[in-house]
Amino acid sequence: MQQDKQPDYRPVVFRDRSAGYAFLTRSTATSDRTIEWDDGETYPVIDVEISSESHPFYTGKARTVDSEGRIAKFERRYGEEK
Structure with a gap:
């Protein structure tokens, strides 16, 4: 493995501005903006x-589609007339 060809893998803060949530992880992503973290260190920050x-699926606020109701409505409207 050539050392000069590999991206720098370092701690980075990812921040979700809509939810006010941030987490520290390791990444090769780069940013010129920084943030001071809880441990007193300064890290690059990536806004997502x-x-x-904030994702509806993970927060439990996802809308479920009532496909059975839609099918029944379609059949009532356009179904065979007997």
Whole structure:
């Protein structure tokens, strides 16, 4: 493995601005903006549009489609007339 060809793998903070949630992880992503974390260290910060804190599927706020009701409505409207 050539050392000069590999991206730098370091701690980075990912921040979900819509949910006010941030987490520290390791990544090769780069950013010129920084944030001071809870441990007093300064890390690069990457703003993301959606994370597990704001995604409807993970928060339990996902809408479920009532497919049975739609099928019944379709059949009532356009079904065979007997």
